[in-house]
Every structure is written in structure tokens, then in C-alpha cells.
Amino acid sequence: MLISKPQLIVIGNGMVGHHFIEQAIEHDLQHRYDIHVLSAENRPAYDRVYLSSYFEHKDAEQLNLVDLEAYAAAGITLHLDEKVTELNAEQKTVSTAAGHLYPYDLLVIATGSYPFVPPIEGKDHTHCHVYRTIDDLDAILAVAQTPHVKSGVVVGGGLLGLEAAKALVTLGLKTYVVEFAPQLMGVQLDAAGGELLKKKIEDLGVTVLTGKNTQAIIENAAGSDTFLTMQFTDDTTLDTDLIVFSAGIRPDDSLGRQAGLAIGQRGGIIINNACQTNLPDVYAIGECALWDNKIYGLVAPGYSMAKICAKQIAGQSGQRFEGADMSTKLKLMGVDVGSIGDAQARTKDSLSFIYQNPKTGVYKKLVTSSDSKRLLGAVLVGDTEDYGNLLQLFLNDMDLPAQPESLILPNVEKPAMGVDNLPDTATICSCYNVSKGAICASVEQGAMTLEAIKACTKASTGCGGCSQIVKDTLVSQLKKLGFEVKNHLCEHFPYSRQELYHLVRVENIHTFEELLAKHGTGHGCEVCKPTAGSIFASCWNEHVLDKPLVGLQDSNDYYLGNIQKDGTYSVVPRVTGGEINAQKLIVLGEVARDFGLYTKITGGQRVDLFGARIEQLPAIWERLINAGFESGHAYGKSLRTVKSCVGSTWCRYGVDDSVGLAIELENRYKGLRSPHKIKFGVSGCTRECAEAQGKDIGIIATENGWNLYVCGNAGMRPRHAELFAADLDKATLIQYIDRFLMFYVRTADRLQRTSVWREKIEGGLEYLQNVVIHDSLNLAAELEQQMQYIVNTYECEWKAAISDAEKLKRFKHFVNSEQPDSNIIFVPERDQIRPATVEEKALIEG
Secondary structure, eight states: OOOOSOEEEEEOOSHHHHHHHHHHHHTTGGGTSEEEEEOSSSSOOBOSTTGGGHHHHOOGGGGBOOOHHHHHHTTOEEETTOOEEEEETTTTEEEETTSOEEEOSEEEEOOOEEEOOOOOBTTTSTTEEESSSHHHHHHHHHHHTSTTOOEEEEEOOSHHHHHHHHHHHHTTOEEEEEESSSSSSTTTSOHHHHHHHHHHHHHTTOEEEESOOEEEEEEOOTTOSSSEEEEETTSOEEEESEEEEOSOEEEOOHHHHHHTOOBOTTSOEEOOTTSBOSSTTEEEOGGGEEBTTBOOOSHHHHHHHHHHHHHHHTTOOSOOOOOOOOOEEEEETTEEEEEEESTTOOSTTOEEEEEEETTTTEEEEEEEOTTSOSEEEEEEESOOTTHHHHHHHHHTTOOOOSSGGGGTOTTSOOOOOOGGGSOTTOEEETTTTEEHHHHHHHHHTTOOSHHHHHHHHOTTSSSOTTHHHHHHHHHHHHHHTTOOOOOOOBTTBSSOHHHHHHHHHHTTOOOHHHHHHHHOOSSOOTTHHHHHHHHHHHHHOOOTTSHHHHTTOOHHHHHTSEEOTTSOEEEOBOOGGGOOOHHHHHHHHHHHHHHTOEEEEOTTSOEEEEEEOGGGHHHHHHHHHHTTOOBOOTTSSBEEEEEEOOGGGTOTTOOSOHHHHHHHHHHHHTTOBOSSOEEEEEESSTTOTTOGGGSSEEEEEETTEEEEEESOBOTTSOBOOEEEEEEEOHHHHHHHHHHHHHHHHHHOOTTOOHHHHHHHSTTHHHHHHHHHTSOTTSOHHHHHHHHHHHHHTOOOHHHHHHTOHHHHTTOOSBTTBOSOOTTOOEEEETTEEEEOOHHHHHHHHO
């Protein structure tokens, strides 16, 4: 090759190697060196933190991290499929499997790590794989789609192992986790936290086996029920079709070993605080590097190494690598988990404060110094709301309150660790080591949006766990500088939900792709996609499972049913106003009997049917629809129920027909999708048997007409509804409700109940009355017209679904089998069924 400048060779283009390139560009190294990146993989760097999401979208591009145009503009050459096989430190060259030779003046080794596979007989079977790269995931996917493959085992119960288990569940496999240690996540959690995590994961249908040492993997004979059998050292066995090894990592230090670099006793290229190896022209960063006898298996320390390495090469030798915080917060298979510092309380004379609630499945532990003034560690399972406060207390070595337990106890006013109370040196983003001061400085220099903060500082672009505190810091600093703060929905849209609704309405936008192209960036996320889907439904009332919209729905809307703790779904047909005739009651009983469902009368005067498997849903709903039922929308953010008393028809105290009005209102608004669920109540007199004053919309009959109440709710934070208008005739009542609901749909934030919306509206109830009753914004006619459109275009979502073959394809539990999920097990109780506990399942299956 033509050599014009000193050569900087980077071996590896994983997340850390790529971050080094970003830092190299930031420090103008491309003007001083010819930079070549040699990658063993056939694709540029991608986000391994979100690797399991690949099984949902199967699009590698959504994980891509590299802007090839930015590489090219900086003159950086990325060589894919260029595995380095030899490092000659004396000649200062590297050779590749393709036969190419690259001389270097400076070398950065970022080869990362490789999955550890225990030396087990049979581990190389074609149905045994590791969980590390996209190619690995493609191989797992291919096996999972093989005929007769129904189950899978993950060997390893750490972070990656549980992520892999989530992937197998996503693929519809009966899933097992086999862990050698006595608990899950032994590095991050104490024994009690690990035990609770195990219980929660088993409640989701995953079987967890701890304390198991695999001795051999045996291929079963053709025609057997499973492909493989795992033999354990305790003489037990486990049959399975697929095995995924995720039992930890080992540093990929083979080049260093071959070249004579200093290697740790248990592996890893030894580096100093400048990320240099024992050869001054060779650096090592990320999981291949050993610092202070530690290998860091998280991305944040690797990013810190990459940043320091780039600065060292640029001549900025002041900053040194001095270790990294390994605290982490994540959601594992839907279970919130947090770990900070000394989670196992190994510090001498440390104190532990523990809160445990077995009913709600929450475990919290604080580890403090012996004088209880400093936080040394914490464990959070089931509820990580306190993680942000605790992490800042830990990182900034701040004084704890006199009663440290107040930091984790429920229903206790906790000392606020808001961003205003943090010093500028507080680390806000651990992945990129971004301080509060750095974020505030970026705001002062013109970074006025979350996207701008991310671009300037990289904060919240790693694992994303700090996104809320980054946003809080931004908002706090903007307010200090006197700016008005806008409520943007997420990083992909610089608009609030209200503004997005307006754009969709005004520009007649019907798809997320069009909305993103016109007004957003990136690919969208779990915040903006369901929000956009809700807005489209509120505006255009098209079926949520139509192709342009189905990918926006959450799991409940995707299957038109509420998922329960055991993986089954509830079936809730609409019973308008709570009125039902004998024949329909008989049909409900017959359906429950024939499909083996649990039945329960709800507080909303409906009959819920529980225990339906995915593949049963279409057949159940076909029976119900043929009997005259419709979807009750119990799965959606929409009108749920209109509860009523029997009213003047039967009750001697009733002054008007509450049932008739309830039925009319429920039939009118049953197709309305909204920011949150909506509930009505209609009482036939002031005795209030329908509890109307605890509903979003409450109506009470009086001698002079109907009184309308708004913005009440029950639940965790009850709020009494407020009298909105009195003595109304029915036509005026419906007119006001039309306007009120459409104004709520138009202006509320994402997932905001009417009660919270009302409390945040400037001007309060009087403002709403002026808008709805006195038409102060000249919107009344428009709001009524929009509501009438929803009424006119209503269709039962389940009726449409069962008549559409394309929509019915999703109602299969396994992608490659018609067999039901054998992990769903019921036991009898009170002449009905309920989900079996873990212990009961073990007895039944054993």
C-alpha cells in the first residue's frame, strides 16, 4: 500500500472499536495518521446491548452503529471480513487470513471477547450455539424454525444468559435456563435478590435450574420427542431441541499471546492507566484488556478506555483510566433489576437495610458504611424507581439521610436527589462518562434538545438507562437560563404528543413511515410507535392490525387481548351498560366450559374469561361474535365500560333510565382510542350506586336532568370527579361529552389519565368549561364532527380479524408447530382453574 502518513491500525470494529474511531475523529487523529480498521466480521459495528431485539425485527440495519459516510469523509478505511491472524511486534506488522499485510506505527487492539463454552462432550452439535453475534442469532433462528423444534435451553444465568432466554421465549420455544451457580446473576445480585428474580422469571413460563453442572450433551435417536438430552453431574437429565451457551466471556487475547504481550494469569492483555500494553506503540481497549487484574464485561468501561486511548495518542496524557463503575439497571424478560456497587455487602462492618414484599414481588437492599452515612451498594428487584437517586448517592459519595431505610421503603417521603441537588461533577451517563457539568455546559453552548445533548456529549446513546436524568438535567438547565421547556415525546420526534396529533390531523398522515419521514429521525422506539398508533386510531379509526399499523402496537393490541402472568390471554366481550340477557349468559358459560376458561364478574359489570391460549383466541371470538357479542377493548387505551345502576326502570329511588343512557353512551363511544383508558358511570339518582363520581365521565340523574362529572378515577391514586355541568337534557349531555373527549384526545400527553390531564391544564376546570360549554376556542363544531366520524366508522376489531386470513396468522403460539404451549398448566380451584405455581408445575411435570 502507498504510505504517506504514519499508520494507525485498529483491530476490531465492535462497539468499543467503533467508539475509538469516533473519538479519533473528535481529536483529529485522521489528519495525523492513515487509519485502517480491520474487522473479522462481515458487517460494520452494531449494537450488542440490544442484540435480543433482532429476533423481533430481524433487521440487522436497525442495530447498525457505523456511519460509513462519516468514516469515508474522515479518510478512515474499514476492512470487513479481514480477520487478523498474526501480530509481529518486532516488524510492527499485522497479517490477515486473507493474506494481507498491514504495517503499523501505532496499533490499537479492540478484539473484545469470545463466549465461553464449557468443555462438555457434545457441545459441537449442530443444535448447540453461542449468543454473541448476529450470525449466531441467525443460526439460532434457523434451528428454532426447524420442524419439531419446541424447546430450548440457555446455559448460563447471567445478564447475557437471561437476554438469550428472552430471545428463545420470543421464538415461541419452551425455555429453560441452566445455571452452575446457586443463583441467577450472582455477580450483580445477592442471594435473596437472585431468588426473587428466579421466581419472577419462572412466573413468566421459563424453567430455571440452578446449581446444575452439565456433564454431557447426547444426541437422541431419530424419532425421539427431542433432539438432545443434557446429562448433569447429579445424575439428572433434561431433554431439549436447542442449546444456547451464554456462560460468560473470555478476553480475545490470542494476538497478544502470540506476539509476546504481557498477559494476565487468567487471560487479558495487561494495560496501564493510559491503555498501553508493555509495548508503548500497542494499545488495548475493551474486553480484551486487563486493567488492575480486572476484565470489564460492560460497554461503558470499554468506551472510557477508547476515549482515553484516543486522547493519549492525540498527546493529551492528563486523563487516565482508573477503573469504572459496574452498576447497572435493566429489564430482564420484563423484570426490573438494579445493582449498585457492593451488592453482596462484602465490605467489612457494612450494614444492610432490606425491604421485601413477597406479595408485590419487590426486593430492595441498601448496603451502607458502618456509620450508615455512605452508600456502598444496593440491590433492586421488581422495582427500580429508586435506582437513579441511589446511584447518584453512591457515585458522588454523598451523605445519607439519618434513616437510610427511608430511601427504599414504600409510602415514605424520600429525600429528593433531583438534578438540582447534584454537583456538577456527578456522573449522569456512565456509558460515556458524561457529567452533569458537561451537559449543562452543552446547553449553555446551544444544545437545546435531547438530540443535541446526545450529539454533543453522547449521553444516553449507550444503554439508555440514564435517558430520564439526562432529560431532567437538560430541562433544569434550560429553566435556569430562562428558556421555555417543550415536552418532546422522545428522541425521534421533537414534538409533544399534542403536537404530533395536530400534525397527523392537519397533514392527513396515516402511516408511521410518513410521520417519521416528515417530522422525525431514526427508526422510532417503544415510546413513539405505540403513541403514533394510538393517534392514528383516534384520528382515522382504521383497524389496528392493518399492515401499516400492526407494527406499532404493543403486545396487548397485537393480539387483541390482555396478556396474563402465565402467558395466556383474557377474553372480555362488551356488555353494554352491564345489561345482558339470559341467552348471552348461556353462551358465555358454554364458551368458558368448552375452552376450559376461568370466569370472573368484573367491577365494570362484564364477564372476563381467563386462560385462553393464543391459538384459541380466534375460535373463542368467532363463537362470541356469532352470538352477538363485540370486542370489549379491555386490551386497548380506549373506552372500557359504562357502568350503570338499574335506574328508574326497577329501582324505587331512580329518577331516570340510567341503563338506557349507559347503553346509548357505550355504543356511541365504544370505538374511541385515547391517550389512556376511559371509564364511564351512570347513576339513576344521587344515591350513586354506579360510582359515577369515580369515573373519567360520570353522569347522575336528578329531578331536573343529568349532572355531568369529569376527570375522576379510582386505582392507585384515586381522584373524585368534579361537577362540570348540571341539569342537562340528553342531547346537550352527549354534545358536551363529545367535545370533552375529543379535546382530551387532542391535548393530553401519552398515557395520561383524564384526572392527571385536568390537574396539569392551566386554568383548570374553568378553562375546560369555557372550551367545552362556551366554545372559547371556536373548536366545538370541529370536535363534534371528529367524534361523529369515529362513531360512523366503528367496526368490531375482533369481527374484522376473524374474517381476515392475514390477521389470523399471528394467533399461533409456535412459529413452527401447531401444538399448544405445554408450559401453560392449570390446576383446579373453587370449581374453576388457575395457573399452576412453579412448585405445582414441577410436581405435574415430574
